[in-house]
Structure formats: C-alpha cells, structure tokens
Amino acid sequence: xxxxxxxxxxxxxxxxxxxxxxxxxxxxxxxxxxxxxxxxxxxxxxxxxxxxxxxxxxxxxxxxxxxxxxxxxxxxxxxxxxxxxxxxxxxxxxxxxxxxxxxxxxxxxxxxxxxxxxxxxxxxxxxxxxxxxxxxxxxxxxxxxxxxxxxxxxxxxxxxxxxxxxxxxxxxxxxxxxxxxxxxxxxxxxxxxxxxxxxxxxxxxxxxxxxxxxxxxxxxxxxxxxxxxxxxxxxxxxxxxxxxxxxxxxxxxxxxxxxxxxxxxxxxxxxxxxxxxxxxxxxxxxxxxxxxxxxxxxxxxxxxxxxxxxxxxxxxxxxxxxxxxxxxxxxxxxxxxxxxxxxxxxxxxxxxxxxxxxxxxxxxxxxxxxxxxxxxxxxxxxxxxxxxxxxxxxxxxxxxxxxxxxxxxxxxxxxxxxxxxxxxxxxxxxxxxxxxxxxxxxxxxxxxxxxxxxxxxxxxxxxxxxxxxxxxxxxxxxxxxxxxxxxxxxxxxxxxxxxxxxxxxxxxxxxxxxxxxxxxxxxxxxxxxxxxxxxxxxxxxxxxxxxxxxxxxxxxxxxxxxxxxxxxxxxxxxxxxxxxxxxxxxxxxxxxxxxxxxxxxxxxxxxxxxxxxxxxxxxxxxxxxxxxxxxxxxxxxxxxxx
RNA sequence: GCCGGCUUAGCACAGCUGGUAGUGCGCCUGAUUUGUAAUCAGGGGGUCGGGGGUUCGAAUCCCUCAGCCGGCACCA
Numbered sequence: 001x002x003x004x005x006x007x008x009x010x011x012x013x014x015x016x017x018x019x020x021x022x023x024x025x026x027x028x029x030x031x032x033x034x035x036x037x038x039x040x041x042x043x044x045x046x047x048x049x050x051x052x053x054x055x056x057x058x059x060x061x062x063x064x065x066x067x068x069x070x071x072x073x074x075x076x077x078x079x080x081x082x083x084x085x086x087x088x089x090x091x092x093x094x095x096x097x098x099x100x101x102x103x104x105x106x107x108x109x110x111x112x113x114x115x116x117x118x119x120x121x122x123x124x125x126x127x128x129x130x131x132x133x134x135x136x137x138x139x140x141x142x143x144x145x146x147x148x149x150x151x152x153x154x155x156x157x158x159x160x161x162x163x164x165x166x167x168x169x170x171x172x173x174x175x176x177x178x179x180x181x182x183x184x185x186x187x188x189x190x191x192x193x194x195x196x197x198x199x200x201x202x203x204x205x206x207x208x209x210x211x212x213x214x215x216x217x218x219x220x221x222x223x224x225x226x227x228x229x230x231x232x233x234x235x236x237x238x239x240x241x242x243x244x245x246x247x248x249x250x251x252x253x254x255x256x257x258x259x260x261x262x263x264x265x266x267x268x269x270x271x272x273x274x275x276x277x278x279x280x281x282x283x284x285x286x287x288x289x290x291x292x293x294x295x296x297x298x299x300x301x302x303x304x305x306x307x308x309x310x311x312x313x314x315x316x317x318x319x320x321x322x323x324x325x326x327x328x329x330x331x332x333x334x335x336x337x338x339x340x341x342x343x344x345x346x347x348x349x350x351x352x353x354x355x356x357x358x359x360x361x362x363x364x365x366x367x368x369x370x371x372x373x374x375x376x377x378x379x380x381x382x383x384x385x386x387x388x389x390x391x392x393x394x395x396x397x398x399x400x401x402x403x404x405x406x407x408x409x410x411x412x413x414x415x416x417x418x419x420x421x422x423x424x425x426x427x428x429x430x431x432x433x434x435x436x437x438x439x440x441x442x443x444x445x446x447x448x449x450x451x452x453x454x455x456x457x458x459x460x461x462x463x464x465x466x467x468x469x470x471x472x473x474x475x476x477x478x479x480x481x482x483x484x485x486x487x488x489x490x491x492x493x494x495x496x497x498x499x500x501x502x503x504x505x506x507x508x509x510x511x512x513x514x515x516x517x518x519x520x521x522x523x524x525x526x527x528x529x530x531x532x533x534x535x536x537x538x539x540x541x542x543x544x545x546x547x548x549x550x551x552x553x554x555x556x557x558x559x560x561x562x563x564x565x566x567x568x569x570x571x572x573x574x575x576x577x578x579x580x581x582x583x584x585x586x587x588x589x590x591x592x593x594x595x596x597x598x599x600x601x602x603x604x605x606x607x608x609x610x611x612x613x614x615x616x617x618x619x620x621x622x623x624x625x626x627x628x629x630x631x632x633x634x635x636x637x638x639x640x641x642x
Numbered sequence: 643g644c645c646g647g648c649u650u651a652g653c654a655c656a657g658c659u660g661g662u663a664g665u666g667c668g669c670c671u672g673a674u675u676u677g678u679a680a681u682c683a684g685g686g687g688g689u690c691g692g693g694g695g696u697u698c699g700a701a702u703c704c705c706u707c708a709g710c711c712g713g714c715a716c717c718a
Contacts, residue, residue: 103713111646201713202645209715213645216713248653257691257709312718332718366643366716367709375717460718511718548675575675583679597677609678 003054021047021187024059034061036191037070037184044070046136046184062223069097074134074186075124075195075221076102081177082123083217086116092179093155093205093214100231101220105203107155112200112215120217121197131190132175136183144169144180155205156180194228195221238474243523244372246531250588252539253373261370261377263519268539271568275537276518277358279410280382287403289356289384294336296360300326306335306493311461315364333359334486334511337385338493341507346497348389351507352396356384358518373523380518386510387495390436393485393508397444397466404468404481404514405450410635411525412534415471418450421458428462428488437485437508438464462488465511472528480521484511532611534636535591535628538568542592542628544606545572545581554601558594558621565625586611592628592640608640616640 004012004023012026020038024031024047038045039058044066051057060067076095083090083106095104106112112120139147141163148157160169160180172181174189186192196219203216222228239245247253252269255262265273281291300318303309308331309316317329330336337355346353362378369375388396401418408416420442423434441464445452452466459465468481486509496504515521525533535541544559546552552573559571572581578595585593595607606624608616619627624640631639 114647199712200646203714204644207715209644213714215645218713255710260709306718308718315717334718363717368643368645368714369716370710462718545678547677550675577676577681578678579676580680581678586679593678595678599677607678613679615678 002051004051005054005056007056007058017050017052019047020045020049020051020057020059023051023057027059031059031061035059036061036064036067036186039066044184046134047187048136049184068221068223070184070186071192071223072097072102072221073181073183074189075192075219076104077172077174077177077179077181077185078124078127078189078192078195079104079120079197079217079219080106080179081127081174082120084177085127086119086123089152091153091155094159101198101218103203103216103218105205105214105216107205107212107214111202112217114200117197117200117217121195124192124195124197127175128189128192130175131188133188134172134174134185136170136172136185138168138170141165141167141169144171147171148180151178192221194223194225195219196228196232234474241474241527241530242372243374243526246526247373250531250539252526255372260367261365261375263373263376263378269522271539272533272537273518273522276515276522277382280358280407280515283403283407284354284356284382284384287354287399288352289354292337292340292355292357294330294333294340294357294359296330296362297327298330298336300328302335302339303328306489308332308335312363317362317364329362330359331361331363333357333361333381333383334385334489334509335493337383338490338495338509341385341387341490341495342493346387346507348497348499348505351497352386352388352392354384354386356382359383373519376517376519379520381513382515382518384510384512386512387490387497387507388510389497389499389505390440390508393437393440393510394444394447396510397441397483397485398448400483400510400512401444401448401450401466404483404512405448407514408468408470408481412528412636413470413472417469417471417477418445418452419455419458419467419469420445420452421455421460421465421467423464424457424459424461426461427459433487434464437487441466441483441485460484460486460511462486468514470524472524473530476527478524480516480524481514482511482516486511532589532591535639536632536635538589538591540570540588540590541568541632542594542624543570543572543581543585543590544594544596545578545585547578547595547597549573549575550598551596551601555596558596558606561621562625567625567628582609586613592624594624610641614641 002014002017004014021032021035024035035047037060038047038049039060040049040051040055060070062068062071076097080092080095084092087108090106090108093105093107095102141160144160145157148160169180170183171178172183172185198218198220201216202213205211205214220231222231247269250268251266253263253265255264300309312331316331319327321327340355341353358380360378360380365375365377386396405416422438445466455467463485465482465484467479470478470480472478490509491506495507497507499505544555546555555571555573559569562569582593589611591611593609600607600618604620605618606621607618608624610616627640
C-alpha cells in the first residue's frame with residue numbers, strides 16, 4: 001500500500017504497487033505525457049519503474065536537468081539504433097552523455113562520412129516519429145555476454161564481461177534494437193524531438209592509444225528547438241572569439257608551416273606579450289623573487305640526472321654538435337635554476353630563495369595536439385622555483401597562493417577554482433615525506449582561506465600540487481597556474497644548504513607558474529575579452545584622428561605628446577571620412593577613439609569615444625591622459641566611463 | 643602519434659561530371675576635404691600547399707609528403 005510523497009509535500013495513497021507512469025497519470029494527463037523518467041527516493045528511474053513501498057517520488061520532465069540528461073542518453077541510443085539499421089554490420093560500443101550532448105562509438109569497416117551522418121540523422125528522425133516503446137528487462141551477466149556475443153556485438157560482450165559476475169544486467173529495447181544500459185531512458189522514442197548530429201571523429205577503444213580506433217559520432221540534444229538554437233549560437237560566438245582568428249584580424253601574430261607549433265609575434269602582439277612580462281616582473285619583484293636566466297641548451301647528461309630524458313626524452317628536442325656532444329633544448333626551467341642555486345654555499349638564513357625566469361622552453365609535442373597558441377612546441381613560462389626548508393612550506397605556499405589570486409584578479413578573473421592533486425600511483429619518495437608535503441600544502445591552502453576540490457592521484461611524480469583553474473567570460477575552464485611541492489628534484493640534482501646545526505640538508509623546492517605558458521595565457525585573454533583587451537593591455541590604447549587635413553598639425557602634435565607620456569597611441573591623418581576611421585579602429589578594438597575637428601583644435605580639446613560606441617564628450621588632452629592613467633593604474637577596475 | 647576533413651590572391655570564399663582561374667573586402671592610383679561603424683572611379687595581384695603520376699590536356703582524378711582544422715591519445 002505505497003504512500004507516495006510528491007515534491008510539494010502532498011501525499012497520495014495507492015492500494016497496490018504503482019509505476020511512475022501511473023503516479024504521473026494520477027496527477028494529470030499532461031504530466032503523464034511530459035514524463036520522461038522518475039526520481040524515486042532520489043534515484044533516477046524509468047517511468048515503468050514499479051514502486052512497491054512508501055516513497056518520495058518526483059516526475060522528471062524536460063524542465064528538469066535530469067530530464068535533459070535522460071533525453072541525451074536516449075538520443076545516443078536512437079543514434080545507435082539508426083546506425084545499426086543503416087549499417088547492420090557496424091558494432092556498437094558505448095554511448096554516454098557529455099556536456100551539451102552525447103556521443104556513440106562504433107566499430108565499422110570504413111569511416112563514416114558526412115553524407116552518412118545526414119542519412120543517420122534522417123533515420124533517427126524517422127525512428128523517433130515511429131514513437132517506439134522503450135522497454136527494459138534484466139538478465140544475468142553471463143547470459144547477457146552470450147546474448148551480445150551471439151548478436152555479433154563483441155565490444156558490448158567485452159564490456160559486460162568486465163562487470164562483476166553476479167550482477168544483473170539491464171537491457172533496453174526499442175523496435176528491433178537492444179542495448180546494454182544502466183538507464184533510465186525515455187518511455188518511447190517519440191519523446192526525442194530536438195537533436196542534431198554534429199561531427200564524426202576517431203576515438204580509441206577504451207581510450208587507449210594501443211587499441212583500435214573506433215568511429216565516434218557526436219550529437220547534441222535539447223528539450224526544445226529554442227535551446228538547440230541557443231546552443232548553436234553559442235558555438236558561433238565561441239568561434240568568433242577564437243584567438244587564431246583574432247590574432248590574424250588584429251595583426252598580433254602568425255604561425256606558418258615551416259615552424260609548426262611556434263609563433264611569429266608581430267609588433268602589436270609582441271607589445272601585449274611584453275606588457276604581460278613587465279607586469280609579472282613587477283609583481284614578482286614585489287613578492288621577493290629574483291629574476292634569473294638559465295641556458296636554453298645544456299648537455300644531455302644534466303637531463304639524464306634530472307630524470308627528464310628518461311621520462312620525456314621522446315618529447316625533447318635534441319641536437320648533436322659538430323664535436324659529437326649531445327645537447328638538449330630545455331623543456332623545463334627547474335634543472336637550470338637548481339644549478340644557479342648550487343653555486344656557492346647556501347645557508348638556511350638565505351632561504352627562501354625565489355628564482356623566477358621568463359624561460360623559453362621547447363617540447364616536441366605530438367603533431368596532433370598542436371592548437372594555435374594553446375598548445376605549442378616553443379613557449380615562454382613565467383616559471384619560478386623557490387628553495388625553502390620543510391618548515392617553510394606552509395608560509396611560502398600561502399605567500400604564493402595570495403600572489404596567484406591577486407594576479408588573476410588584476411586580469412579580471414574573479415572566478416578561480418583550486419584543485420588539490422595528491423600523490424599519484426607512480427611516484428618517488430617515501431610515504432612519510434609525501435604526507436608531510438601534502439599536509440603542509442593543504443594547511444597552506446586552508447590558511448590562505450581558499451576552498452579547493454580534491455583531484456586524487458593527479459599530483460606530479462615528485463610532489464603534490466595545487467592547480468588553479470580560471471573561468472572565462474563564456475564559462476569555459478582554463479587551468480593556468482600551479483604550485484607544486486617538490487621533495488625530490490633538489491636531491492637528485494645535488495642541491496644543499498647548511499642548517500643551523502651546520503648540517504648539509506636538501507632544500508624543498510616549490511615550482512610555481514601563474515600564467516603557465518605566456519602564449520597560452522595570451523590566447524585565453526584574447527578569447528576571454530573577445531579581442532577587446534583592457535586598455536592597460538591593449539597594443540594601441542588610443543587613436544587620434546583628423547576630420548580633414550586642416551587638423552593634421554594638431555593631431556600630430558597631440559599624438560606625439562601622448563606617446564611621450566608613455567601611452568600607446570597612433571595618429572590617423574588619412575584622407576578618409578571620420579565614420580570610416582571610427583569603424584576601422586572600432587573593429588581593431590582600440591579602446592579610445594579621439595577625434596579632432598576644427599572646433600576641437602580651436603579649444604585644444606579631443607572628442608572622446610569608446611570602442612563600444614559610447615560618446616564621452618570632449619576633454620583636453622591632459623584630462624584624457626589623467627583619466628586614462630587612472631584606468632591603467634587600476635588595471636581597468638576604474639575606467640574613463642566611470 | 644591515430645581517425646576524418648581541409649589547403650585556390652593579403653583575408654573570406656566560388657570554380658558542376660578534367661578543356662588553360664573568378665567574386666567580395668583589403669592593397670595601389672586618382673578624384674573628393676569629409677563631424678563619430680564603410681565616398682566614388684580606375685588599376686595591379688594567383689607556378690590553385692610541395693613532389694610525383696594518369697591524360698592530348700589536371701585547381702579538378704590517383705599516389706605521396708607537409709601544414710592546418712575537428713576529435714582521440716599525450717601534456718614534465
């Protein structure tokens with residue numbers, strides 16, 4: 001005699017066990033139609049699920065995030081059903097939901113084409129229209145293995161065979177198609193109305209590059225057409241922010257095939273890059289760092305000693321000199337910094353010693369992983385290595401965590417998540433040392449007053465690390481900064497200091513990066529701001545333009561004066577209509593557009609307009625400089641518009 | 643590295659089943675002296691990613707290499 005408690009607290013009494021579907025029907029026929037699944041005591045179930053005892057029940061519709069999840073999952077099934085119907089000898093594997101959609105991996109004798117994709121999607125529409133009932137049944141594991149093996153679905157059989165032997169397996173069927181699945185699923189295919197196949201791609205079976213490559217079809221599915229359109233629009237907007245595109249449009253940098261994974265910086269791009277470095281140099285200096293510079297090319301033996309050659313040799317650029325000596329181009333800065341630390345005798349009184357370098361490193365990244373500035377083979381790190389005693393781990397970590405967060409704030413990233421990555425399965429050093437490092441880093445994180453999530457087993461092989469993840473303007477996550485406690489490398493490379501009892505001791509080393517890769521951080525900034533860099537970073541901060549050539553002298557003079565005062569300013573004297581100039585510089589994302597016509601010349605003024613089209617009226621060049629300086633000094637927290 | 647797609651003027655792209663390359667913007671020249679997102683007219687510009695092959699003839703078909711794009715794998 002189950003008593004059903006609904007989300008609003010109301011209760012319904014039934015004389016016998018009921019299904020979710022029946023509960024929905026008892027509330028209303030509209031709800032019954034809208035029901036995609038149920039939530040019984042918090043657990044997501046099919047609408048056909050039979051409730052035997054008193055329970056809290058919610059009807060899940062497409063308004064519910066879980067409902068959308070169910071739609072996507074069921075659409076993945078629909079995709080598999082369509083593929084099997086068009087290509088009967090294709091084998092199915094897995095088809096999970098992902099952010100905004102789903103995918104399904106197939107094994108097939110040839111790759112699917114975009115034409116296939118269109119045909120599959122048409123088939124899916126047809127199958128959905130047929131509104132086939134989705135049924136669930138359970139089977140003992142071994143029977144299920146046999147069942148799929150007989151169907152010729154060897155991948156599926158392998159998946160089931162890896163499930164513990166005594167578990168029951170649930171199978172879902174729709175029409176003549178059956179798949180293994182945990183569920184739940186929509187009650188019938190007619191509930192699947194808004195979906196679209198996006199792309200085909202290769203993907204390794206079980207995610208292992210030693211395995212065969214499957215055909216993965218990606219799709220998206222939504223509760224209604226409007227959501228789908230919004231999603232497609234979102235993708236378009238993201239494309240407009242693509243740093244490769246903006247980099248070309250704004251003449252910031254380029255890449256070319258003779259230097260894959262490397263960057264040719266153009267004057268405007270390099271201006272921004274240098275601004276980033278100047279900024280970080282200043283912040284580092286304030287935080288007690290000393291800048292150093294280590295060789296780009298060092299004998300391979302050093303990399304042998306550090307362990308890099310063994311672990312990452314495949315990804316290092318090596319070069320043999322005419323005298324038959326093997327050198328490596330540095331893929332990391334830490335061994336170099338340790339060499340600097342090792343010169344002379346260090347006392348515990350000297351610690352912490354903080355070395356920072358804008359070190360250009362080269363890594364032979366796999367060709368398929370290269371991606372604009374986000375993943376390159378030659379890049380610049382704002383790398384720092386801090387040598388401390390064990391007792392200093394906590395304080396020094398707090399010091400650096402504060403620095404990191406404060407720097408991200410200057411760039412407008414206020415949403416920063418921290419992940420704590422602890423000991424990985426493959427590691428060096430004793431467990432006691434790891435415990436020490438982890439608890440010190442954890443204590444530091446807590447002392448810094450920040451929350452973190454655990455990223456278990458993802459620490460570096462030499463120590464635990466904090467990972468700093470920024471959220472950008474359109475909600476994407478970017479992992480940038482890192483703070484790692486290293487109790488291994490200094491010893492390996494023979495670094496020592498003398499402690500208060502005159503004993504030789506091995507220092508602890510913190511690895512710290514804030515931008516990470518400057519190239520990548522630059523790209524993130526471009527995408528975050530859609531190319532509209534804040535004035536303090538913009539390659540050109542203002543353009544002074546004439547209306548006719550009568551203002552040429554004045555504009556030239558003003559532009560020169562602004563430049564002399566340290567601003568990045570250009571003059572536009574071209575014989576063009578002012579509307580044309582405004583449009584052009586707006587498209588170049590120049591923060592401030594300064595127009596001088598006869599009236600301004602007569603009164604020693606500038607007409608000031610922002611790139612977003614806002615008219616700030618007229619002001620003297622001096623006032624403009626003064627107000628812009630406030631904006632630059634506050635790094636955009638206060639602008640000319642305020 | 644693996645799977646698939648793509649590569650035509652500075653940029654964005656067109657070029658059907660093979661018949662000697664086109665549009666828009668930019669660029670250059672001239673006219674215009676212009677008040678806040680495109681003034682008008684004229685002109686130049688491509689060994690169609692590299693190499694090889696098929697063919698009377700290749701941007702177009704085939705092979706191969708490279709780069710890029712989308713994924714996968716990798717990421718000290």
